Amino acid sequence: METMVSIRPLLAVLVTLIGAMLILFTGERNRNLREFWTILASVLKFSLVLSMIPFVLRGKMLEFTIIQLAPGVALQFRVDQFGLFFGILASALWIATSVYSIGYVRGLNEHAQTRYFFNFALCLSATMGIAFAGNLLTLFIFYEILTVSTYPLVAHKETEDAIMGGRKYLAYTLTAGVVILFGIIFVYTLTGTLDFKPGGFLLGHGSSATIIFLFAILILGFGVKAAIMPLHEWLPTAMIAPTPVSALLHAVAVVKAGVFGCLRIILYVFGPELLHQLDLWLILAYFAAFTVIVSGLYALAQDNLKRRLAFSTINNLSIIVMGAALLSPSAITGSIFHMGSHGFMKITLFFVAGAIYVKTHKENISQLDGIGRQMPLTMGAFAIGAMGIAGTPPICGFISKWYLAMGALEAKEVVFLFVLLISALLDVAYFFPIIYNSFFKAPKEDVNPHFDEASMKMVVPLVITATISLILGLVPNAFFRFFNIASMAAEKILGGM
Amino acid sequence: MVPQSPALVVVVPLIFAFLSLLFGWWRKAFSYPITIIALSLSFLASIHCLYTVLTSGTIHYYLGKWEPPWGIEYVVDHLNGFILVIVSFVSLMVAISSKRLVERELPEKVVYFYTIFLLQVTGFLGIVITGDMFNLYVFLEIASLAGYALIAVGEEGAPFASFNYLIFGTIGACFYLLGVGYLYIKTGSLNMADLSEILPALYQSKVLLVAFAFFLVGVSLKMALFPLHVWLPDAYTYAPSAVSALLAPLMTKVGAYVMIRILFTVFEPRFSIELIPATTILGWMAAGAILFGALLALAQSDVKRMLAYILVGEVGYIALGVGLANRNGLTGAVLHIMNDAVMMLALFLIIGAIMYRSGNREIPSLRHMHRRMPFTMATLVIAGLSVIGIPPTCGFFSKWYLVLGAIDANKWVFVAVLLISSLLNVILFFRVIENAYLEPREEEAHEGVEVAVPIEEAPLSLLLPILVAGAGILSLGILSGEIISSVIRFAVPAGF
Numbered sequence: 001m002e003t004m005v006s007i008r009p010l011l012a013v014l015v016t017l018i019g020a021m022l023i024l025f026t027g028e029r030n031r032n033l034r035e036f037w038t039i040l041a042s043v044l045k046f047s048l049v050l051s052m053i054p055f056v057l058r059g060k061m062l063e064f065t066i067i068q069l070a071p072g073v074a075l076q077f078r079v080d081q082f083g084l085f086f087g088i089l090a091s092a093l094w095i096a097t098s099v100y101s102i103g104y105v106r107g108l109n110e111h112a113q114t115r116y117f118f119n120f121a122l123c124l125s126a127t128m129g130i131a132f133a134g135n136l137l138t139l140f141i142f143y144e145i146l147t148v149s150t151y152p153l154v155a156h157k158e159t160e161d162a163i164m165g166g167r168k169y170l171a172y173t174l175t176a177g178v179v180i181l182f183g184i185i186f187v188y189t190l191t192g193t194l195d196f197k198p199g200g201f202l203l204g205h206g207s208s209a210t211i212i213f214l215f216a217i218l219i220l221g222f223g224v225k226a227a228i229m230p231l232h233e234w235l236p237t238a239m240i241a242p243t244p245v246s247a248l249l250h251a252v253a254v255v256k257a258g259v260f261g262c263l264r265i266i267l268y269v270f271g272p273e274l275l276h277q278l279d280l281w282l283i284l285a286y287f288a289a290f291t292v293i294v295s296g297l298y299a300l301a302q303d304n305l306k307r308r309l310a311f312s313t314i315n316n317l318s319i320i321v322m323g324a325a326l327l328s329p330s331a332i333t334g335s336i337f338h339m340g341s342h343g344f345m346k347i348t349l350f351f352v353a354g355a356i357y358v359k360t361h362k363e364n365i366s367q368l369d370g371i372g373r374q375m376p377l378t379m380g381a382f383a384i385g386a387m388g389i390a391g392t393p394p395i396c397g398f399i400s401k402w403y404l405a406m407g408a409l410e411a412k413e414v415v416f417l418f419v420l421l422i423s424a425l426l427d428v429a430y431f432f433p434i435i436y437n438s439f440f441k442a443p444k445e446d447v448n449p450h451f452d453e454a455s456m457k458m459v460v461p462l463v464i465t466a467t468i469s470l471i472l473g474l475v476p477n478a479f480f481r482f483f484n485i486a487s488m489a490a491e492k493i494l495g496g497m
Numbered sequence: 498m499v500p501q502s503p504a505l506v507v508v509v510p511l512i513f514a515f516l517s518l519l520f521g522w523w524r525k526a527f528s529y530p531i532t533i534i535a536l537s538l539s540f541l542a543s544i545h546c547l548y549t550v551l552t553s554g555t556i557h558y559y560l561g562k563w564e565p566p567w568g569i570e571y572v573v574d575h576l577n578g579f580i581l582v583i584v585s586f587v588s589l590m591v592a593i594s595s596k597r598l599v600e601r602e603l604p605e606k607v608v609y610f611y612t613i614f615l616l617q618v619t620g621f622l623g624i625v626i627t628g629d630m631f632n633l634y635v636f637l638e639i640a641s642l643a644g645y646a647l648i649a650v651g652e653e654g655a656p657f658a659s660f661n662y663l664i665f666g667t668i669g670a671c672f673y674l675l676g677v678g679y680l681y682i683k684t685g686s687l688n689m690a691d692l693s694e695i696l697p698a699l700y701q702s703k704v705l706l707v708a709f710a711f712f713l714v715g716v717s718l719k720m721a722l723f724p725l726h727v728w729l730p731d732a733y734t735y736a737p738s739a740v741s742a743l744l745a746p747l748m749t750k751v752g753a754y755v756m757i758r759i760l761f762t763v764f765e766p767r768f769s770i771e772l773i774p775a776t777t778i779l780g781w782m783a784a785g786a787i788l789f790g791a792l793l794a795l796a797q798s799d800v801k802r803m804l805a806y807i808l809v810g811e812v813g814y815i816a817l818g819v820g821l822a823n824r825n826g827l828t829g830a831v832l833h834i835m836n837d838a839v840m841m842l843a844l845f846l847i848i849g850a851i852m853y854r855s856g857n858r859e860i861p862s863l864r865h866m867h868r869r870m871p872f873t874m875a876t877l878v879i880a881g882l883s884v885i886g887i888p889p890t891c892g893f894f895s896k897w898y899l900v901l902g903a904i905d906a907n908k909w910v911f912v913a914v915l916l917i918s919s920l921l922n923v924i925l926f927f928r929v930i931e932n933a934y935l936e937p938r939e940e941e942a943h944e945g946v947e948v949a950v951p952i953e954e955a956p957l958s959l960l961l962p963i964l965v966a967g968a969g970i971l972s973l974g975i976l977s978g979e980i981i982s983s984v985i986r987f988a989v990p991a992g993f
Binding site for chain 2 (some may be wrong): 066068069070071074104111141144147148151152155157158159160163165167170171175177178179181182185186188189199209407415
């Protein structure tokens with residue numbers, strides 16, 4: 001592939017880092033200026049990411065090497081289609097989340113707002129680094145930065161539960177980090193390189209036992225953040241975090257970083273050919289399918305809205321991993337596209353949960369009867385997001401599920417088609433009662449039956465993300481050829497076969 | 498003309514130690530600037546040494562123009578040139594930071610403090626630069642005696658800790674000296690280069706084996722390698738803040754350097770690895786040190802004592818790298834000598850700063866500290882992450898090479914030890930960070946404005962070295978690839 005040296009990926013990482021510093025040094029003295037930095041950094045970052053699209057669509061790869069870290073491994077950014085896709089997703093949603101966050105923390109009059117915005121910016125900087133990393137070590141460096149900078153956000157409330165949630169989060173993710181580190185070093189000793197290559201670079205190295213072992217530990221390692229069962233326990237606990245954190249980090253940046261890592265491992269380190277040889281793909285797909293079904297069942301049993309959303313996230317993340325594991329063209333396209341579409345839909349749902357909490361201090365689904373009358377815009381957005389996740393046309397979830405289903409057939413494994421269908425039914429089962437109850441049940445006494453929405457800073461972002469989910473479903477290429485980027489990535493990966 | 502910098506590195510602090518005493522008698526205020534000047538000069542000289550080594554190869558400096566093996570020779574190659582720079586840099590930083598700490602903790606003894614401080618540094622630099630086994634012993638004793646004195650003036654309990662250290666340190670020195678004696682009986686030489694040529698013919702000699710064993714035990718005692726570390730926690734906990742900040746990063750590292758020299762320069766790798774499985778034993782001791790240090794650190798509520806036990810573990814990392822006896826392992830060991838020196842510098846200075854402001858260093862008493870001392874605590878977080886081994890801090894890269902070396906050597910137990918110790922360090926440091934940064938609240942009480950805590954940062958002379966060390970931790974990690982390819986690659990002993 002043609003490469004081109006460009007400083008843009010570095011700038012996209014740095015702009016948030018600098019933003020974070022400005023946020024920190026502005027502090028509580030001037031809240032508006034501090035929030036201005038957040039918005040400015042997010043907009044700048046998004047435009048930087050957008051400016052890379054034309055090159056990548058032409059099939060070029062943007063490359064920037066910062067420094068050599070070890071023989072054969074550099075701290076290096078290389079923007080390919082897959083990385084760019086994740087970059088667009090995270091940076092676009094950060095703008096929405098920034099606006100929403102301001103509404104949220106001010107609406108609740110939260111403490112330690114500077115720390116909150118600082119860490120948020122740091123997280124996004126790390127996420128960009130993960131998206132654009134050109135090799136496993138660079139990816140790992142940013143992955144660990146992301147882990148650590150998310151911790152203060154999880155423990156933000158500083159209640160006993162929040163602190164325990166933070167500890168649990170660290171225990172899971174840092175243990176995973178150690179496991180990943182071991183895997184990476186092992187790969188390095190086998191091959192002497194860590195650069196991602198579409199279609200993998202491990203073929204022909206090591207015995208099959210070694211490869212299987214390596215695959216297991218790397219997937220286990222990245223699987224923690226991707227919340228593959230039984231490594232998912234931290235995610236529902238981390239829902240104690242403020243809602244914008246759950247929205248962006250636990251629906252998009254952090255968990256998707258885990259999924260992104262898994263996909264990089266599956267598609268760019270091991271590669272379809274090797275996985276087919278050793279039949280590892282099928283094992284992984286069954287493993288993910290198990291999570292898809294079980295997490296759906298778990299979600300049914302949750303009364304806390306955010307916890308239900310968390311289990312739905314676990315469900316969808318595993319759908320993405322399952323799609324990638326099927327290794328057929330449509331499945332990979334669908335899986336990459338689902339990273340994006342799930343991001344837009346799920347963030348909408350979390351935004352809704354936060355808006356309800358700020359407005360009414362309600363967290364449980366059983367308290368939401370009739371709330372649609374008080375907050376029609378919010379609940380309308382919820383309906384769009386929820387239906388999209390269940391795969392109802394014409395919302396973008398349908399497109400990704402369609403491709404995933406086709407992919408299951410292309411891989412000649414009908415089982416996974418049924419897994420997808422069952423999971424869609426479960427989605428309906430745990431989301432539709434919420435929609436029904438909030439619009440059609442008689443309002444409870446403490447619900448105001450008249451129009452009384454949360455602050456516009458919160459409602460506008462969630463309406464926008466819901467609208468985007470809808471538009472992406474109608475015209476998947478509407479925004480910057482979003483869908484094309486995903487399918488180009490899939491083509492490139494399978495090109496070698 | 499032979500460059501004079503190797504002599505200057507050692508002689509300047511030695512002479513200035515006496516100058517500082519003389520001028521200090523006249524005006525107490527002079528001793529601090531004199532110390533700073535001496536260490537700056539020494540730092541510049543050591544940079545010059547390293548630069549000369551990098552451009553034109555190993556320096557041989559004959560003291561008084563007496564040629565070896567009769568005269569004393571200073572040899573600067575990539576390995577000790579690199580360590581010279583680390584030692585002189587760290588001691589300069591500690592000297593800068595010591596101003597207010599000493600004024601507060603030892604108001605009566607400022608002049609003597611700086612005199613002994615300079616002697617201490619002279620000892621360290623001499624150990625590193627000399628190419629003579631007996632001269633090394635002399636400097637080892639200068640450093641140790643100065644260390645006993647400096648520790649003894651600390652807080653309550655310090656004299657006893659210092660006495661304890663004195664006994665162990667003297668036993669260690671005796672072992673070392675006996676080793677030197679045995680070698681001298683057998684070979685008639687004390688010069689390292691000379692010895693390394695004579696010794697291979699004598700590798701079957703029992704005397705040599707005994708000497709080798711004495712060296713290992715002696716040096717292990719000095720560098721506090723588990724299970725010979727027992728003197729360290731007390732000594733470094735009760736010592737004055739500036740003293741712990743000097744000794745903790747340097748004494749153990751200098752010991753580790755001597756270990757590498759004896760194992761791989763004086764004796765050949767063939768001897769230390771194959772004829773006697775010394776490196777294997779070292780590796781297991783190191784693995785013990787890493788786990789034991791981390792586990793005992795968990796039991797401490799005093800941050801400084803916790804750091805002392807962490808230091809025991811860190812010594813283990815270096816020894817493990819040496820014990821792996823392959824290129825990656827040794828690269829990791831040498832890299833970790835630098836990284837750990839900077840990390841320990843940062844951590845012990847931070848404890849000094851916390852003590853200076855709050856007079857208390859129990860973990861629970863750190864609450865609200867992130868608002869009283871934001872910069873200091875931010876550096877604590879960075880240093881803590883580095884000890885854990887989170888990229889891009891420098892600690893990550895030493896771990897990278899050590900694990901790489903362990904995999905190369907097929908020592909899977911050591912891989913596991915390295916990885917598990919990371920996790921133990923996570924618990925250690927996040928316990929501190931949690932206490933310093935989070936302020937537990939009642940449910941639903943998280944709203945509203947915070948209690949006002951005024952900013953009370955450490956004085957500038959103390960804060961500046963802390964920030965420099967913090968910046969070092971961040972940048973040395975990213976630069977480690979460059980450092981390895983330009984210096985450490987050549988510092989790893991020949992034959993690997």
